[in-house]
Amino acid sequence: VTPEHPLLPKLRQVLELSPEEVAAVERVPFRRERVAADEPILREGARPTRSFALEEGLACSSKIVSDGGRQIIALHIPGDLPDLTSLHLRQRDCDLWALVDCELAFHDHRDLQQLCAAQPRLNTALWRVSLVESSVFREWVVNVGQRESIKRLAHLFCEIAVRMQGAGRVTGGSCAFAATQDDLAEATAMSPVHVNRVLQELRRRGLLSFAKGRLTVHNWDGLAGLADFRDDYLHLDLRSERTA
Amino acid sequence: VTPEHPLLPKLRQVLELSPEEVAAVERVPFRRERVAADEPILREGARPTRSFALEEGLACSSKIVSDGGRQIIALHIPGDLPDLTSLHLRQRDCDLWALVDCELAFHDHRDLQQLCAAQPRLNTALWRVSLVESSVFREWVVNVGQRESIKRLAHLFCEIAVRMQGAGRVTGGSCAFAATQDDLAEATAMSPVHVNRVLQELRRRGLLSFAKGRLTVHNWDGLAGLADFRDDYLHLDLRSERTA
DNA sequence: CGATTTATTGAAGAAACTCAACTCGAGTGG
DNA sequence: CCACTCGAGTTGAGTTTCTTCAATAAATCG
Numbered sequence: 001v002t003p004e005h006p007l008l009p010k011l012r013q014v015l016e017l018s019p020e021e022v023a024a025v026e027r028v029p030f031r032r033e034r035v036a037a038d039e040p041i042l043r044e045g046a047r048p049t050r051s052f053a054l055e056e057g058l059a060c061s062s063k064i065v066s067d068g069g070r071q072i073i074a075l076h077i078p079g080d081l082p083d084l085t086s087l088h089l090r091q092r093d094c095d096l097w098a099l100v101d102c103e104l105a106f107h108d109h110r111d112l113q114q115l116c117a118a119q120p121r122l123n124t125a126l127w128r129v130s131l132v133e134s135s136v137f138r139e140w141v142v143n144v145g146q147r148e149s150i151k152r153l154a155h156l157f158c159e160i161a162v163r164m165q166g167a168g169r170v171t172g173g174s175c176a177f178a179a180t181q182d183d184l185a186e187a188t189a190m191s192p193v194h195v196n197r198v199l200q201e202l203r204r205r206g207l208l209s210f211a212k213g214r215l216t217v218h219n220w221d222g223l224a225g226l227a228d229f230r231d232d233y234l235h236l237d238l239r240s241e242r243t244a
Numbered sequence: 245v246t247p248e249h250p251l252l253p254k255l256r257q258v259l260e261l262s263p264e265e266v267a268a269v270e271r272v273p274f275r276r277e278r279v280a281a282d283e284p285i286l287r288e289g290a291r292p293t294r295s296f297a298l299e300e301g302l303a304c305s306s307k308i309v310s311d312g313g314r315q316i317i318a319l320h321i322p323g324d325l326p327d328l329t330s331l332h333l334r335q336r337d338c339d340l341w342a343l344v345d346c347e348l349a350f351h352d353h354r355d356l357q358q359l360c361a362a363q364p365r366l367n368t369a370l371w372r373v374s375l376v377e378s379s380v381f382r383e384w385v386v387n388v389g390q391r392e393s394i395k396r397l398a399h400l401f402c403e404i405a406v407r408m409q410g411a412g413r414v415t416g417g418s419c420a421f422a423a424t425q426d427d428l429a430e431a432t433a434m435s436p437v438h439v440n441r442v443l444q445e446l447r448r449r450g451l452l453s454f455a456k457g458r459l460t461v462h463n464w465d466g467l468a469g470l471a472d473f474r475d476d477y478l479h480l481d482l483r484s485e486r487t488a
Numbered sequence: 489c490g491a492t493t494t495a496t497t498g499a500a501g502a503a504a505c506t507c508a509a510c511t512c513g514a515g516t517g518g
Numbered sequence: 519c520c521a522c523t524c525g526a527g528t529t530g531a532g533t534t535t536c537t538t539c540a541a542t543a544a545a546t547c548g
Contacts, residue, residue, distance in 0.1 A: 130375060131332055134378040134381060137382055138307070138317045141381060144389040145388040188389075438504055
């Protein structure tokens with residue numbers, strides 16, 4: 001879609017890049033690969049020597065517990081760097097799955113480390129990316145722990161809508177979001193049956209449509225109000241900030 | 245207790261420090277302050293210009309939702325750097341409270357940034373610290389989302405036990421952990437009443453004691469087995485790893 | 489078009505919550 | 519030194535939200 005280097009979209013979200021920095025990023029080699037829907041990208045325990053940007057598709061980080069239950073911990077949308085962690089943490093502590101067909105762009109850790117060493121502001125920017133991700137995890141603890149089911153699902157949709165917007169993936173109030181109801185259940189720690197019923201309620205209230213792999217928000221204020229959603233935790237204002 | 249610089253214990257957990265690096269850390273100025281139990285350390289929305297190490301006590305990160313519910317997102321024990329985030333994220337996205345009387349050691353962001361610029365390995369080490377914290381959040385999503393109440397509480401105790409061990413705070417199988425049952429309820433997203441009953445069950449099974457501000461694990465294998473606990477997500481093996 | 493997901497519906501059941509009272513121990517001040 | 523208060527912990531009982539199970543409908547895919 002865009003001829004841009006796969007790391008640039010995310011970096012631009014957290015930092016105003018200088019021309020030299022853009023050039024430095026563009027010198028980082030990468031290799032495009034595809035992963036089919038419902039295939040693993042990385043498994044818990046893996047020790048990657050490269051990280052990747054998700055260019056197209058939808059992926060998730062998840063863990064299995066002993067009784068077979070699965071918790072989705074994060075949803076990854078285009079532009080995201082779902083495995084930045086492995087740049088500094090040897091071993092993966094959760095699975096990474098493609099929820100739909102995905103296009104990935106892999107970068108060797110070696111090259112990323114070179115980039116970080118040569119460009120301290122980019123090093124900081126990547127650290128920031130991981131800190132924002134961390135903030136999202138915190139909000140998910142709150143979401144799963146404290147909010148009743150309808151607010152919980154609504155909150156998830158709000159987050160997706162805002163992040164899709166930030167990734168430039170919203171057109172006409174709607175975006176591609178091909179999660180299944182089972183996926184939503186695993187992300188919100190609800191049963192699939194309950195997700196189905198709550199979804200019907202959200203639709204009945206005229207807040208959103210969610211079908212055929214698309215999410216359309218019909219009433220943002222209503223949805224965000226119901227969900228108790230504030231976008232602070234996504235730290236959207238980073239670009240304009242000082243860097244060391 | 246220890247005459248060591250307050251940043252050293254945590255850094256040593258993620259990196260083998262050279263003498264020069266130790267010296268560089270020791271040059272970072274800090275200022276000790278106390279915060280009384282149940283007092284805020286930092287509020288959501290704050291824009292700190294310094295970070296701190298928790299030297300003594302117990303603190304938590306938490307968020308309030310609209311209906312008044314409170315979720316504890318993280319527990320901070322001695323040695324932790326609970327507000328490292330603010331070094332790169334302007335605005336705090338959750339509260340930080342002292343659960344008991346705490347001793348903090350504050351470092352100006354300016355000085356930390358200088359340290360990071362001068363010592364790339366320490367920069368990486370601090371990034372790692374924040375990544376491990378992030379991994380703990382992921383596990384909390386799983387804990388709150390997937391585990392039934394007894395396993396959930398057991399898992400929290402396992403985590404505390406292991407982290408206290410890593411901080412050198414376990415003596416004779418027991419450690420100071422002065423959380424109240426209400427605190428545990430907010431950390432596990434259970435009602436206080438239910439926490440009380442589940443605690444009784446854990447004691448009845450002879451797995452642990454938790455009273456008078458102390459946690460004692462009587463049967464580690466039993467507790468860890470019940471909790472489905474594996475310590476991978478704490479990334480305890482980092483010290484021995486390569487750094488760029 | 490048959491096969492396989494995915495979505496939907498109904499009904500019974502369980503885990504955990506709420507509410508309210510009560511106990512206990514540690515201070516505190518008369 | 520004892521009565522009092524206050525926070526923390528404990529107990530009982532009724533209620534709710536959400537789960538589970540099982541069956542059916544609809545949609546998607548080869």
